[in-house]
Amino acid sequence: MVNVTINDNQIAVEEGSTILEAAKALNIRIPTLCHLDLHNLKMVNEVASCRICVVEVAGRRNLAPACATPVFEGMQVTTNTLRCIKARRRVLELLLSNHPKDCLICEKNQDCELQSLAAELNVREIKNQGEMSKHPRDTSSKSIVRNMDKCILCRRCETMCNKVQTVNVLSAIHRGFNTVMAPSMNLPMHETTCTFCGQCVAVCPTAALTEVNNVPKVWDALYNEKKFVMVQTAPAVRVALGEEFGAEPGTLVTGKMAAALRRLGFNAVFDTDFAADLTIMEEAAEFAHRLQHGGKLPILTSCCPAWVKFFEHQFSDMLDIPSTCKSPHEMFGVIAKTYYAEKMGLDPENIYVVSVMPCLAKKYEAARPELTQDEAPDVDTVITTRELAQMLKEANIDLMTLEDEEFDNPLGESSGAGVIFGATGGVIEAALRTAYEWLTNETLEKVDFYDLRGFEGIKEATVNINGADIKIAVAHGLGNARRLLEDIRDGKADYHAIEIMACPGGCIGGGGQPYHHGDMEILRKRMEGIYTEDKNKVIRKSHENPYIKKLYEEYLGEPYGEKAHKLLHTHYVK
Numbered sequence: 001m002v003n004v005t006i007n008d009n010q011i012a013v014e015e016g017s018t019i020l021e022a023a024k025a026l027n028i029r030i031p032t033l034c035h036l037d038l039h040n041l042k043m044v045n046e047v048a049s050c051r052i053c054v055v056e057v058a059g060r061r062n063l064a065p066a067c068a069t070p071v072f073e074g075m076q077v078t079t080n081t082l083r084c085i086k087a088r089r090r091v092l093e094l095l096l097s098n099h100p101k102d103c104l105i106c107e108k109n110q111d112c113e114l115q116s117l118a119a120e121l122n123v124r125e126i127k128n129q130g131e132m133s134k135h136p137r138d139t140s141s142k143s144i145v146r147n148m149d150k151c152i153l154c155r156r157c158e159t160m161c162n163k164v165q166t167v168n169v170l171s172a173i174h175r176g177f178n179t180v181m182a183p184s185m186n187l188p189m190h191e192t193t194c195t196f197c198g199q200c201v202a203v204c205p206t207a208a209l210t211e212v213n214n215v216p217k218v219w220d221a222l223y224n225e226k227k228f229v230m231v232q233t234a235p236a237v238r239v240a241l242g243e244e245f246g247a248e249p250g251t252l253v254t255g256k257m258a259a260a261l262r263r264l265g266f267n268a269v270f271d272t273d274f275a276a277d278l279t280i281m282e283e284a285a286e287f288a289h290r291l292q293h294g295g296k297l298p299i300l301t302s303c304c305p306a307w308v309k310f311f312e313h314q315f316s317d318m319l320d321i322p323s324t325c326k327s328p329h330e331m332f333g334v335i336a337k338t339y340y341a342e343k344m345g346l347d348p349e350n351i352y353v354v355s356v357m358p359c360l361a362k363k364y365e366a367a368r369p370e371l372t373q374d375e376a377p378d379v380d381t382v383i384t385t386r387e388l389a390q391m392l393k394e395a396n397i398d399l400m401t402l403e404d405e406e407f408d409n410p411l412g413e414s415s416g417a418g419v420i421f422g423a424t425g426g427v428i429e430a431a432l433r434t435a436y437e438w439l440t441n442e443t444l445e446k447v448d449f450y451d452l453r454g455f456e457g458i459k460e461a462t463v464n465i466n467g468a469d470i471k472i473a474v475a476h477g478l479g480n481a482r483r484l485l486e487d488i489r490d491g492k493a494d495y496h497a498i499e500i501m502a503c504p505g506g507c508i509g510g511g512g513q514p515y516h517h518g519d520m521e522i523l524r525k526r527m528e529g530i531y532t533e534d535k536n537k538v539i540r541k542s543h544e545n546p547y548i549k550k551l552y553e554e555y556l557g558e559p560y561g562e563k564a565h566k567l568l569h570t571h572y573v574k
């Protein structure tokens with residue numbers, strides 16, 4: 001341990017700690033901008049490029065960046081001298097001199113770390129305004145807009161994309177004043193191997209990277225009298241939406257959200273969790289089929305579109321192992337425009353399906369040509385949790401004051417298994433709850449598979465089914481997924497089933513969720529919320545959902561049967 005004094009407070013910290021870490025342990029705030037410490041992911045953005053966190057170290061002439069300066073025995077640090085404050089303000093003024101001043105109409109207005117810092121440091125004029133770097137906006141993709149005029153070169157996106165996700169799409173190109181974070185050759189995003197996971201957007205401190213905003217499309221649909229507009233909400237939305245209205249992360253707002261969606265004017269308010277149960281019926285049946293008929297193993301879950309795009313690009317020699325199941329919200333779209341349309345006497349052409357998702361890749365996924373029926377998309381528009389909050393604010397709907405309401409039926413009822421899709425490990429846990437009972441003909445008494453929960457990058461469990469040990473693995477974050485897939489390709493792993501979610505933490509940490517600004521405690525609380533909702537459910541196994549049973553009886557026939565296959569399964573492309 002090393003003894004350090006910061007602003008006259010003493011503390012002993014581990015050798016190798018930085019001044020910033022020691023200050024944090026003492027509850028002393030040092031402002032930062034480029035710094036990002038995602039400890040759940042064991043990932044730190046180490047570039048120390050912004051120099052906002054400079055502090056004075058006794059005996060040293062120069063100011064030191066707190067995030068990149070290791071402590072030493074007897075070190076004496078002061079964080080709040082006028083020299084530090086002036087230096088921070090100067091650095092910020094220089095950054096602002098090359099930054100657009102359109103804060104009032106910026107996508108990140110009131111959610112921008114640069115804006116907050118300018119307020120905190122009391123910057124009231126932009127000194128040294130000179131030439132500004134100009135870059136064309138990249139609006140080529142369905143998911144992400146790149147506006148590099150707003151980039152401050154903090155390189156968080158590069159760390160996220162290259163180190164955590166191992167996709168290597170974004171890095172600095174050109175030099176000096178022309179430096180820009182971009183795909184190689186400055187290609188438009190839609191021409192790259194970007195998975196649209198949106199994790200770069202999630203950590204961008206400004207509006208350099210934002211989502212494609214589909215809110216106007218949804219308003220148009222809601223005010224189009226010909227359209228019957230249906231909405232579905234992903235499992236992870238209900239534990240995060242409240243944050244946009246001042247609630248603690250993890251607060252369950254399921255009932256308030258259903259009420260709010262009705263106030264917005266949706267004709268039917270449904271739940272993607274219902275479709276998650278449907279996915280389990282298909283995925284568990286596919287898994288059982290592969291196990292019993294010597295099919296290809298391990299089976300890989302396929303509900304995360306960023307993960308699907310990742311394996312299509314990076315593991316195109318292994319396209320026969322992922323499950324062929326469409327993702328739950330896509331299954332929902334098909335069922336809405338077939339079964340539900342028939343039941344309600346609606347013309348599918350007039351049905352407009354909106355998905356509220358924690359995810360940016362779902363926007364891209366909804367436009368995939370494989371996910372259409374007669375050229376009509378299964379899902380018409382995807383908005384994120386943040387965009388739903390935006391709509392509610394536009395309509396003056398104060399979420400937290402609403403009385404709880406129920407989802408509509410028949411596509412609104414779900415089991416606890418459907419809910420846990422929202423957290424890493426949840427999909428495979430949900431599948432096990434069903435596959436176990438189908439394969440053994442016994443009741444599964446303990447439905448909680450604790451080994452598959454939590455933030456460990458790769459989790460494993462073995463479940464005994466009919467005397468055979470079934471090996472399960474879970475990975476979240478595409479870097480962890482890559483490690484697992486490489487082991488499988490090299491013949492070093494003998495798993496039977498694997499769940500992969502592209503975003504760290506699973507969908508609760510999706511790129512469309514309220515910004516966590518690097519506070520990993522927020523993800524932990526959202527995860528807790530997910531498992532609480534599961535515990536509170538009377539039905540916790542997908543195959544026991546009465547509306548799912550009815551759907552098969554009335555329309556689909558057998559799980560993994562011919563009709564189900566036609567409507568609910570897909571294929572992958574190189």
Ligand code: HC1
Binds near residue numbers: 233236327362507
């Ligand atoms: Fe997800 Fe899924 S769990 S992918 O993480 O399988 O986005 O929440 O909606 O479709 O159900 C996201 C979440 C979501 C799908 C489901």
Ligand code: SF4
Binds near residue numbers: 195200
């Ligand atoms: Fe990389 Fe994901 Fe951002 Fe694409 S969306 S650039 S894969 S972090």
